[in-house]
Amino acid sequence: EAGVVQSPRYKIIEKKQPVAFWCNPISGHNTLYWYRQNLGQGPELLIRYENEEAVDDSQLPKDRFSAERLKGVDSTLKIQPAELGDSAVYLCASSQFSKTQYFGPGTRLLVL
Amino acid sequence: AQRVTQPEKLLSVFKGAPVELKCNYSYSGSPELFWYVQYSRQRLQLLLRHISRESIKGFTADLNKGETSFHLKKPFAQEEDSAMYYCALQGSGGSNYKLTFGKGTLLTVNP
Numbered sequence: 543e544a545g546v547v548q549s550p551r552y553k554i555i556e557k558k559q560p561v562a563f564w565c566n567p568i569s570g571h572n573t574l575y576w577y578r579q580n581l582g583q584g585p586e587l588l589i590r591y592e593n594e595e596a597v598d599d600s601q602l603p604k605d606r607f608s609a610e611r612l613k614g615v616d617s618t619l620k621i622q623p624a625e626l627g628d629s630a631v632y633l634c635a636s637s638q639f640s641k642t643q644y645f646g647p648g649t650r651l652l653v654l
Numbered sequence: 655a656q657r658v659t660q661p662e663k664l665l666s667v668f669k670g671a672p673v674e675l676k677c678n679y680s681y682s683g684s685p686e687l688f689w690y691v692q693y694s695r696q697r698l699q700l701l702l703r704h705i706s707r708e709s710i711k712g713f714t715a716d717l718n719k720g721e722t723s724f725h726l727k728k729p730f731a732q733e734e735d736s737a738m739y740y741c742a743l744q745g746s747g748g749s750n751y752k753l754t755f756g757k758g759t760l761l762t763v764n765p
Contacts, residue, residue, distance in 0.1 A: 545697075584658070584740050584755025585698070598752070633698065640744075643753060645690075645698040 544568075546646035548634050554652045560622035563649045567615070567636030574611055575643060576619050577633040585633050591617065624653045656681045658743050660756035667731050668764050675726040675759050677715075677741030686744040687717055687724040688753070693737045701726075701739070711735070731763045 547566040555561050567574050572593050577585035588607070590598045593614035602609065606625070611617040621628055631650050635643040657680040667673050679685060689701040702710045704717040704724060715726045724741060741756045 582663075582757065584742070584757050585753075586755070587752055590752075642700055642703070644700075647697045 546634055546636055546644055548632075548646035548649055550649055551647060552650050552652075554654065555624055556654050557626055558623040560620065561624050561651060562618055562620045563632050563634075563651075565617045565619070565634030565646060567617070567634070568644055571636035571638050571644075572614065573637045573639060574617050575635040575637075576609060576617070577635065579631040579633055579648070581630070588619070621651075624651075626653050629653045656685070656743050656745050656752075656754045658741050658754055658756035660739075660741055660759050662759045663757070664760050664762070666762045666764060669733055670730050673728050673731040673735070673761065673763075675739050675741075675761065677724045677726065677756060679722050679724065679741075679743050681722075681743060681745060683746045685746065687715070688742040688744065689713070689715055689724075689726050690740045690742055690755075691737050692740070698740070731761075733763045733765055736761055736763045 546568055549564050553561055574591040576588040578588055579585040587601055589596055589602045589609050591611045594611050607621055609619045629652050631648040633648045634646040637643045659678045661676050687704040690698050691701045692698045713726055713728045715724055717724050738758050738760050740758045742753045744753050
């Protein structure tokens with residue numbers, strides 16, 4: 543089993559530029575999560591999907607962040623425009639319903 | 655609100671010594687507690703969960719509801735245990751999907 547796949551692994555952009563991250567969950571996992579992990583902190587949930595529906599996006603900064611999960615499988619998280627404070631690792635995780643969450647390798651974003 | 659506290663940012667022990675990574679939590683209901691581990695250049699992975707009551711790689715953790723703690727223990731540390739360890743809490747009821755993580759403890763096992 544491949545596990546959760548994320549791309550790109552690293553991204554360096556200048557502030558005010560857009561950026562997008564992609565996640566492919568484990569096959570059969572209906573629930574998908576996006577987390578942000580700032581330096582020296584634990585991961586913090588941004589958004590959760592059940593199938594294609596975003597059931598909790600209360601922690602997503604909606605002025606600049608957006609996410610979608612077309613067809614209830616792959617998901618994309620976008621930031622537009624990026625700010626210096628968005629530098630972090632963006633983690634995707636998936637699970638079967640509310641069971642154990644399996645994490646991807648993350649995308650390390652640096653905004654200059 | 656749910657909160658997880660890991661009081662030690664760094665923990666250094668010698669190989670063969672016992673190790674205990676502390677985790678305290680705050681939650682009004684009956685939580686599920688987890689320990690996740692991240693080895694160098696690897697992804698975050700589940701080490702153990704309290705409901706399983708199992709020992710993984712020699713590690714155990716007991717949920718103490720009275721002290722609201724879920725400390726991770728291993729009697730004899732190995733160099734390969736060096737990693738970042740995160741304690742996490744999953745609530746019950748309406749928030750039963752949400753994992754709240756502590757800030758993590760970096761464990762270094764010296765030869």
